[in-house]
Amino acid sequence: MRRSLDAVIDPEIRRPITELDMVGDVSVDADGAAQVDIRLTIVGCPAARTIERDVREAIARVDGVTSTSVDVGVMSREQRAALTERLRGPGKRRMPFTADSLTRVIAVTSGKGGVGKSTVTANLAVSLAARGLAVGLVDADVHGFSIPGLLGLDDPERPGRAVRPTRVDDMILPPVAHGVKVISIGMFVDDPATAVAWRGPMLHRTIDQFLTDVYFGDLDVLLLDLPPGTGDVAISVGQILPHAEVIVVTTPQAAAADVAERSGTVARQTGQHVIGVVENMGAFVAPDGTVVEMFGSGGGADVAERLSRGQEAAVPLLASIPLSVDLRRGGDLGIPVVLDRPDDPAARAITALTDAVMSRGRGLAGRPLGVNVV
Ligand SMILES: Nc1ncnc2c1ncn2[C@@H]1O[C@H](COP(=O)(O)OP(=O)(O)OP(=O)(O)O)[C@@H](O)[C@H]1O
Numbered sequence: 001m002r003r004s005l006d007a008v009i010d011p012e013i014r015r016p017i018t019e020l021d022m023v024g025d026v027s028v029d030a031d032g033a034a035q036v037d038i039r040l041t042i043v044g045c046p047a048a049r050t051i052e053r054d055v056r057e058a059i060a061r062v063d064g065v066t067s068t069s070v071d072v073g074v075m076s077r078e079q080r081a082a083l084t085e086r087l088r089g090p091g092k093r094r095m096p097f098t099a100d101s102l103t104r105v106i107a108v109t110s111g112k113g114g115v116g117k118s119t120v121t122a123n124l125a126v127s128l129a130a131r132g133l134a135v136g137l138v139d140a141d142v143h144g145f146s147i148p149g150l151l152g153l154d155d156p157e158r159p160g161r162a163v164r165p166t167r168v169d170d171m172i173l174p175p176v177a178h179g180v181k182v183i184s185i186g187m188f189v190d191d192p193a194t195a196v197a198w199r200g201p202m203l204h205r206t207i208d209q210f211l212t213d214v215y216f217g218d219l220d221v222l223l224l225d226l227p228p229g230t231g232d233v234a235i236s237v238g239q240i241l242p243h244a245e246v247i248v249v250t251t252p253q254a255a256a257a258d259v260a261e262r263s264g265t266v267a268r269q270t271g272q273h274v275i276g277v278v279e280n281m282g283a284f285v286a287p288d289g290t291v292v293e294m295f296g297s298g299g300g301a302d303v304a305e306r307l308s309r310g311q312e313a314a315v316p317l318l319a320s321i322p323l324s325v326d327l328r329r330g331g332d333l334g335i336p337v338v339l340d341r342p343d344d345p346a347a348r349a350i351t352a353l354t355d356a357v358m359s360r361g362r363g364l365a366g367r368p369l370g371v372n373v374v
Contacts, residue, residue, distance in 0.1 A: 012173040032066030099243040111259025113228040116280040122150040127354040129179035133220040139184035151177035152334025200232035230266040238270025252299040276318035319353035
């Protein structure tokens with residue numbers, strides 16, 4: 001009967017509860033009455049109700065069981081410590097996304113604010129997750145932290161504020177939205193204006209903590225939504241994750257090209273590898289067939305061309321995403337357009353971006369090759 005609980009997954013940690021030592025005594029009497037003891041990580045664990053329901057359903061499916069009683073308790077401090085150690089690996093806390101980890105790290109940057117970087121990142125994340133990849137998303141945009149809203153992670157009890165993540169001792173469990181594990185500065189500050197005033201060292205510590213103390217588990221891809229420009233966060237991310245790949249988002253406007261190019265150049269100076277440019281807010285076709293180039297044209301190709309200069313391999317324009325009411329609306333509703341309206345031209349462009357990102361595989365820049373020279 002215990003084996004039947006292998007199918008019950010902790011919705012936050014995303015592992016079977018049997019692997020997490022959450023299952024205590026399990027018994028069934030001669031009349032088929034089953035009794036299961038469950039130990040949750042913390043009191044008031046938000047996943048409690050889901051776990052209890054899934055346990056009942058799993059036990060009810062076992063042959064011969066006529067009724068189920070579930071006793072829900074909480075782990076002892078020692079049990080919790082053992083769990084966090086097991087999840088993170090033995091030894092002291094460390095940043096798991098090192099150059100030799102199997103996770104692809106992709107930072108999304110832009111020159112100017114408001115070009116749709118967060119919208120592109122959120123849609124790319126859910127699109128990658130929809131392909132079956134394990135995806136994490138770190139919202140490091142201190143000035144905007146719009147990712148929770150874009151993915152529907154608003155706290156129902158605090159309108160306009162992001163949900164708070166569960167903490168198990170010093171381990172933080174990222175909330176999951178549309179299959180993506182998400183962490184954002186917006187989940188930790190009460191007043192959205194607070195973080196904007198943080199100085200460099202504080203921001204550096206926060207990014208470092210996100211990458212070390214947040215339990216993402218094994219990820220295929222970790223996306224980072226950086227603040228626009230070349231400020232402290234971009235430099236900290238460059239120092240902490242010098243092997244990251246970088247996508248530069250820009251608009252078609254020629255005037256935006258200089259600053260967009262600079263953010264790509266700064267990323268490169270820290271050793272990161274610019275894998276391509278995304279042009280957002282491109283021309284759209286009005287209902288009468290007129291093509292409207294609200295922000296001009298050519299900016300994406302221009303930035304790609306500039307970033308290619310002096311490089312061995314050209315930096316490609318990965319996608320051109322048109323202006324789209326559905327894309328904007330999906331962001332406002334917290335349901336990314338790639339899931340809600342996959343046929344929208346902007347959603348199709350993001351699907352093409354997803355293909356391009358996946359087909360590039362992982363760059364070797366900054367990685368140990370594991371080759372021994374004798
Ligand atoms: N292709 C698009 N069509 C229509 N609206 C868009 C498009 N891309 C983004 N937007 C809208 O533009 C606004 C800014 O987008 P977003 O917050 O993603 O930009 P950003 O570059 O991350 O900004 P910042 O870095 O300053 O926080 C949002 O209201 C978003 O819905």
